[in-house]
Amino acid sequence: DALLPTPQNISILSTNMKHFLSWSPVIVQGETVRYSVEFQGEYERDYANESWIPICECSLITATVCNITEDISATVAYNLRVRADVGTRRSEWGTMKGFFNRITTSLTPPLMKVIADGYHLFVELEDMGPAFQFCVLYWKKGQESRVQQKVVKEVSSVVHLDTMEAGPDYCVKAQTYVEAINRSSSFSQTQCVRAQGGTSMWLV
């Protein structure tokens, strides 16, 4: 059986500690091509005879993308490879160029909603998974030098930040922090609200 072409353009898209491997499809007229993915951590490379470990969720799949988040679970350099199969025909392994280390994941500012409930200032943060903490900064508009900070380790529904005075605007911004890789995102857009008796008031 003639060898299938090796999968090409193998790359990883990693955002907010979610890692996806993708590759270009292998085209075989009139046939369904299936792909299998394997990974190799630094441990396998240096201590276990350069062994590879199959990802069973991505064994003989037709998609050209595989979620490898579960297996990239240490802050070390990983290798990834992909192979194609059609019936009894098989390709060589295509190995991603270079290593992937989750420390390079791109971190986006968190989605955030600031709520003024009467005189209480709340923030609602996006649940981005167990690896994420949040640093929330809040201040009275015009008193930017007196910023207060709150670290949110577990995303509950809503976080109470402060009790507001009537009149001034209160502004809030937040960033994520991932302890496993010791990195933070940039800050979100600032959102400002104002206490207004018992009603919520939005000022963006």
Place this chain on the structure above:
Amino acid sequence: TAGNRIFHFGQCRVSMSMTEIRLGFTAIKANIQARDPIRTLSILSHPHSLHKVKSSDRCCITHHLFNFYVDKVFKHCKTEDSYINRKISSIANSFLSMKRKLRQCHEQNKCMCEEESTEKFKQILANYEGLNVTSAAMKSLGELDILLDWME
């Protein structure tokens, strides 16, 4: 959350996250321990518990144990179960990451090995080498929570 913590091993201070190792081990603990037929013996706790190690010896013992697991244990724990193998890989690569952090203390001479810790580690090796390699490796992996509890 994946809580990084500052670990104090005598003079050595290292920021590490155990959460992912704990999660990985908890996912396979029952399966691994079920593969260990010799319940009367312990690799890490025989004859004395790790908890008897003096504070000044903690870094040396931890350094030795990281090397022990990376060099000797994980490679002999391959199973027929792909899920188990993936979790072992996750733990092994996390150990590698921690081992690298602890090496900094070793290089700064904050990880001195005194006689007591050397003796303790020799005992662990003797316990390990008293069994055939696969049984010894599986038992050691099954005792990982003993090490994690002691470290934390």
